[in-house]
Amino acid sequence: MIDNREGLARMRTLQLIVFCIFALLAGRLFYIQLVDPRYGELARINTLRRVVQYPARGEVFDRNGEYLVQSRACYDLMAVYKELDRKGFDTARFCAVTGIAIHRLRRGLADASVSPRVPTVIAKYLSKEDKLRFDECNFTGFYTVYRTIREYPRKIGGNLLGYVGEVNDNIVKNNPEYRPGDYIGMSGVERSYEKLLKGRKGVKVQQVDNHGVVKDSYMNGRYDSLPEAGTYLVSTIDARLQLLGEELMRGKVGAAVAIEPATGEILMMVSSPSYDPDELLGRERGNNYMRLLHDKRHPLFNRAVMARYPPGSTFKLVQGLIGQQEGVLKPSDRHPCNMGYRAGKLKMACHSHASPLDLRFAVATSCNAYFCYVFRDILENPKYGSPKKGFEVWREYVESFGFGHKLGSDFLDEGTGYIPERSFYDRRYRGSWNALTVLSLSIGQGELGCTPLQLANLACIVANRGYYYIPHIIKKIEGCDSIDRRFYERHYTKVDAKYFEPIVEGMWNGVNVAGTSWLAKLPGLDVCGKTGTAQNPDGRDHSTFLSFAPKDNPRIAISVYVEHGGFGASTALPIASLLEEYYLTDTIRRPELLQYVKNIQLPNYVQP
């Protein structure tokens, strides 16, 4: 037995213990409920799921308001594995209705079975027709989610418009606004104008249970937002011209670019071989992409802005202009040409024509010897003391024509071309070289590399008599008064306008009077042109043609470059001429020429 006083004392101790235990519990509750803010956040992470609603991607129109790219409804087929009717499910019928290959369905269902209550994508890009058929059949556990896919009404401009793909892990890591499953422009216009085209995703905040099953919308949708479609773009491209250009370039390797000289708007840009833009869409995109990537003709390579071609004789225009500006050449200067240019052991061959000849005639007939003299005079200008110094001056002029660097167009993957630097030759020839060593530059051969876009830009410069606007592909953005400011600035070359007249006349003569470009003559249109035939180590000469029309107030400047096309006049010229005719008159009056171009067989062309 315990006595009362001791018992009372012990009761007090025990009461104290009870108090302490409850104080401990209360203190802990105070901490986790009122002090520590983590738990509220964790609870939201537990229960809230953000469901993305995808916006329609912006459309692209051509300059006449015709669709180049549209967005079309398509559907992702989803499945919740646990809700499937696994006994009554008719696989064969399902595949027939939805057009999904059976092995894909099996793989999709296997993926879905990993987390049986979570919606899983079984197949993407279900067409509207398939979706409607699917809806009629009532397969339990399956449903569709609305998305959009690109559509190309004219099937043109594959490399120009680019394609859209699903973001990869790398993109997601570097751009936090993208989530796996989003689409992104991978090349061309789609890539350059991704920010405008993509639109804004909408979101639905849902409450889910511990199995991921949706229970309710969060706060009655207070934090939900609707998707906003991407802005539409108006392209500078003329769809009909582009279509003709692609038809004419079919079966040839090369590029054709047409620009409106007064604005720098790219009217047409063909890179050949190209591909049907529909191939890089939808379910077969991955397979087609790999096929195109490994195609020996490199259809995914946008030659129009990325290739580096020797400009050939078209570069003589630049030499003539620099010579005049430097004061070493007057239009009336005559140089002899006896089947070529000779200096010691060196010989630069030329074709037969009248000799001696002046600048206009030299441009018209594309005389090699004449421009060898001009180039030598520029480099050996006594003003500069040495041909190396003279070369540096020459190079600065050439750069002012937009060569050797990116033009700054709205193609992100635009190439730079290549103009060799003095140091390049110093290294190659260990410091001992002169004008004769680099003489092949005079006729656009040697180490020169130009993109077809740069060549078309040269045609613009000549057409404008001394300046250009940066070529661009988009002329209007929905909701914007103007495009980027850089496209409104004139870029002047270092050659004054007055020196352009003899060159333009020479080009006009070459087409309309007597010269290499007579085939390009179009009655009443005053076409000016310059052929080019570029030798290359890989085989037959490249064929190129620069042209603009009409001579005064030109509306189109064009450059066509056909790899291994032979003489400039035989392949590139007819293509350019037909394009000019079609753009300026809306008709083609020379069906035999059209037929000729379509039937050209190029020996080096790799058959697909």
Place this chain on the structure above:
Amino acid sequence: MSSLDRRPARLFEGIDGIAVLLYVLIVLVGCLSITSASYDDTVGGGLFSFSHFYMKQAVWVAVAWTAAVAVLLLDERFYHMFAWPAYVAGIAMLVAALLFGREVNGAKAWFEFGSFRIQPVEFVKIATSLALARVMSAYSFSVNRPGHLLKVALVICLPLSIIVLQNDTGSGIVLGSFLFVLYREGLNKWLCVPILLIATLFIISFLLTPMTLLVLSIVVCTLCDAILNRAWKSRIIYLASLAFASIVLQAAAAYFAPGAMTLYHSLLTVTIASLIAVAVYAYRNTLNNTYIIISMFIGMMIFFPTTNYIFNSILKEHQQKRIESFLGIINDPRGIDYNVNQSKIAIGSGGFIGKGFMEGTQIRYGFVPERHTDFIFCTVGEEWGFVGTMLVLALFCLLILRLMRMGERQEEPFGRIYCYCVASILLFHVLVNVGMTIGLVPVMGIPLPLVSYGGSSLIAFTLLIFIAIRLDAATRQFSLNKF
């Protein structure tokens, strides 16, 4: 003082109204919480269908209250007499459950009758409380007499060991809470200290490596000895020579038999060998307390491996994991920590006033497991916030204090001991159940009294409390009638 004098003038005279009120409030809190935790609109049959847990619980409440009235109607001397038969019946039920019962959640502790189950352990708590009260209220009983203490230990340990065998360790440990009662009844303070000390050592022995434990025990024991005998210099020399000798031994072992001995083994060998010298030293200087410290050290050396043995071979894997998880040895929020983690999230996200009745997302969307049974407190925490949890804790605290007060005013030790038993069981349940939902205590599958869903538990706790109220009422009727 004949029995006729003590006949109640009115049926429920002397009943402690406050205790009954607290009981009713807690039961109502339980009903509300279960409704919120288990309401599922996908279950057919409408709001009042008996497929809902809260409707079943309503039935149990009705049964429990009927039982409460029955308890109040019986004479209090009945419980005195009933103690031993109840205890025997309880043990028999436990054994039967162990042999023929049904296994639920790993514990073979249930009887199944058709669609409902009974967990005998809930009723064994009542029987053991009665038996304990009966033993300890015997004439000339003293809790500090070894023979009497052994009796008490037997009464507690018999059901406890069967419950542990049933693999229902959590419920078994509840009976350990009778230490609370023993203390009130005059158990020597110095007996309580080692019991708590062992519990502390038990936990420490998991957290530290054997080497650290050994060094720690040597240092602590030497330190105690130094303090008690006020001799510092020789103790420090002793420690230094231990270290030196063990390093020499280790070096020698490494030379003659590489890899045969670790530093731990060397130190242990040297220390045990030195104990003989220490004993001789103590005998010569007549230092009695040094003997105690030597035996303490030996006790520790035996205790540590034993805990490991108990931990590894007696506790089941999930129990080991719960303890390891609680001690922070393992951290696995998707696996073993999932329950506690989700439960903390639910309670923590409740904030000050909570999310409102039936608005708790963590509860309603199933993130908290066992949300209507063991983790029912999460519903209170999430839906009623800090206000709600404090209110519920306050109700329990008041009920426990009230039971202690009722115990104190008993004339006879039987009633007092019984009331304390009830208070200690309630206290332990609340501490462990609420503690585990907020990460203070390792997870043990024991319910929150009167709140968690479950018929056995509700009825057993009702009986437990109302027997205490009945015993108290008898005392008060007696004192009322006397004057």
